[in-house]
Amino acid sequence: MTVFILVSGVFTGPHVWADVAARLTAAGAEVRAVSLSGLGGPRPPAGTGIDLETHIADVLAVIDSVGRTAGQEIVLVGHDYGIHPVVGAADRRAGTVARIVYLDSGLPQDGVPALASVADQGLREEVLRAAGGRGEGAGAELPPPARDAWQLWGSTAGVPDAALDRLTALASPQPLDTLLQPLRLTGAAATLPMAGILCSGNGASIAMVQARADFGEPTLRALVDPRVTFFELPTGHWPMLSSPAALAVTLLKAVAGEGRRLTPVDDAARVQPFLLEVPELPRERSGTIDLYVPPAARGPRPALVFVHGGPVPREARPTPRDWPVLTGYARYAAGHGVVGVTLDHRLHAVTDYEQAAADLADAVERVRADPRVDADRVALWFFSGSGPLTADWMGKTPPWLRCLAANYPVMAPLPNWGRLDSRFHPAEAVAHAGSLPIVLVRAGLEEASVAATVEGFLTAAHACGADIEVIDVPNGHHSFETADRTEESSEAVRRAMRTVLRRLTA
Incomplete structure (x- = not known):
């Protein structure tokens, strides 16, 4: 009984x-x-x-x-x-x-x-x-x-x-x-x-x-x-x-003891290399940002800043800027002639978006101040839970921001987040994006609650005529670069990078 x-x-x-x-x-x-x-x-x-x-x-x-x-x-x-x-x-x-x-x-x-x-x-x-x-x-x-x-x-x-x-x-x-x-x-x-x-x-x-x-x-x-x-x-x-x-x-x-069990944490799998071959360029660490500078770069180069998702526990090690998926993207970008940047921001809970936004803004200004960076040619690439941070940059787009990209982003607060300040609602901000090019990489096997936020954003983007390109990974899950190391995933990364670089260097 x-x-x-x-x-x-x-x-x-x-x-x-x-x-x-x-x-x-x-x-x-x-x-x-x-x-x-x-x-x-x-x-x-x-x-x-x-x-x-x-x-x-x-x-x-x-x-x-x-x-x-x-x-x-x-x-x-x-x-x-x-x-x-x-x-x-x-x-x-x-x-x-x-x-x-x-x-x-x-x-x-x-x-x-x-x-x-x-x-x-x-x-x-x-x-x-x-x-x-x-x-x-x-x-x-x-x-x-x-x-x-x-x-x-x-x-x-x-x-x-x-x-x-x-x-x-x-x-x-x-x-x-x-x-x-x-x-x-x-x-x-x-x-x-x-x-x-x-x-x-x-x-x-x-x-x-x-x-x-x-x-x-x-x-x-x-x-x-x-x-x-x-x-x-x-x-x-x-x-x-x-x-x-x-x-x-x-x-x-x-x-009865039924149900799914979590997979034991495999630290080795978590740090598996990037799914594409990238040049082994050294990082240059300054505070909370890391720069990957193109080899033999001459004159200031455009910069591509990769913004990690979250929330990420304070105790997480390695910290996001050292995650292979982000260092891989940064080195991949540097291999194509632009300065790749990773950073750590303090999105540790869903109540931390204001702090994370301030961290990102500060990091971007430090990147633009580097003499090796063309301060008038910068792009931002967001991932997962950093999606709400895109609203700041669409709502009031600076002239030097040449492109905004987002991979499998959360584009609205999930129901169990409670209320999120209207400042961080991308579907409302996109109406003010003007001619800012937006690249959104969508996972076909995304979590339903996250997919709903993406569809809501795209509906708003199309309604206001935003310059947006969607790159689909039909058989990809959230974080497809590590979850689905397939040719489909690899091609999506290559296509997204080509699109962003074209906009950044035009």
């Missing part, structure tokens, strides 16, 4: 699990949907606050009421904020809990409050303002969102109108201390089997988790373990409302 203990997220109570619970029960499982204090559950006596420890105690009470009998497995399922009291309770009952399921949630860490997992900077600031800047809630509450504001807390894709109406009507204020109190863990539950259910309609995917583990992010490297499995659901952040049948089936599969 499996006992599912279901814990919902911010503002919500047990009612959100009704359809899923019925399906799990019909499959022979026992289901307990937890009523968290203040969120559908009882409120404590007057003068007693509700914090994260209160909610951990709520989950513990349900675990203890179930007990542990022979052949019975307790599975904790945490959605959104709910994963924090789930992990806290599992840490205290590691010998009783059989498995933890992370349902489109973050990965809680010891000493870190739940607020840290909220991607939307505006929502974070709203919580801190409500707490009076004290870092504690002092019994205060955050009002639930209006019907059209739920998407700020996670994509509502697929949620029927009636379900969204009910979600709004039954929502409860969130006690601030549940978001502000740091989670305290002993590590007792670290070895429990776990499953992650990611909602691709909310911008999450197994491929993205794999990529960040490959970057060397310590908290995610722990997920490269045979006891950890993953699933994807093609829906938004509220699968219990949008896809209850599929979610119930997935939960049953998770209990």
Whole structure:
């Protein structure tokens, strides 16, 4: 017998699990949907606050009421904020809990409050303002969102109108201390089997988790373990409302140990050479930029600056400017007579675009000031998550910027990023690009959420008559230069470089 203990997220109570619970029960499982204090559950006596420890105690009470009998497995399922009291309770009952399921949630860490997992900077600031800047809630509450504001807390894709109406009507204020109190863990539950259910309609995917583990992010490297499995659901952040049948089936599969496992991080594979032969030119390092200067260059040469994607963990080693794919592009460009440039910028989280933009602008000015560079002939080439940075250069194009290129870019905030400053919305900026040539290299097997941002950008670009050329890699994945080392990929790189160099040197 499996006992599912279901814990919902911010503002919500047990009612959100009704359809899923019925399906799990019909499959022979026992289901307990937890009523968290203040969120559908009882409120404590007057003068007693509700914090994260209160909610951990709520989950513990349900675990203890179930007990542990022979052949019975307790599975904790945490959605959104709910994963924090789930992990806290599992840490205290590691010998009783059989498995933890992370349902489109973050990965809680010891000493870190739940607020840290909220991607939307505006929502974070709203919580801190409500707490009076004290870092504690002092019994205060955050009002639930209006019907059209739920998407700020996670994509509502697929949620029927009636379900969204009910979600709004039954929502409860969130006690601030549940978001502000740091989670305290002993590590007792670290070895429990776990499953992650990611909602691709909310911008999450197994491929993205794999990529960040490959970057060397310590908290995610722990997920490269045979006891950890993953699933994807093609829906938004509220699968219990949008896809209850599929979610119930997935939960049953998770209990059975099914699902995909991450590939062990292979540092040797991560530093495999560029897919094309390039000249072994030395780098010249200056601060955060590296220059690859054409051999026997005479007079100032045009420069091509390659802008890495992200977010990239602070701990990632090597840093992006030393990644073989970027050094390969830079050396390839230098072999064609232009100065190739790589750099490190500080895009470590989706809240860092302003800092990354400043780093890039500073790096470009330092490149233009180099006497070996023709300051009037510079092109920028962006990759992946640096796509939002293109908006600065399209919105107000300097005369020396001769071309802008982007490989498999993210051209709008993904649903689980929350709001991103309008400054970083390329689809809005492209209307001001004028005659700036734009080259976009599109991966045919791109993640659906990323592909949607590219299509939205292209629609806007075509509507305003932008000078844009699309180079398709039909059988290519995101980061096709390393993921798909094929002749199709190689030809796409050659064609893109020819196009950019033609624009840069014209």
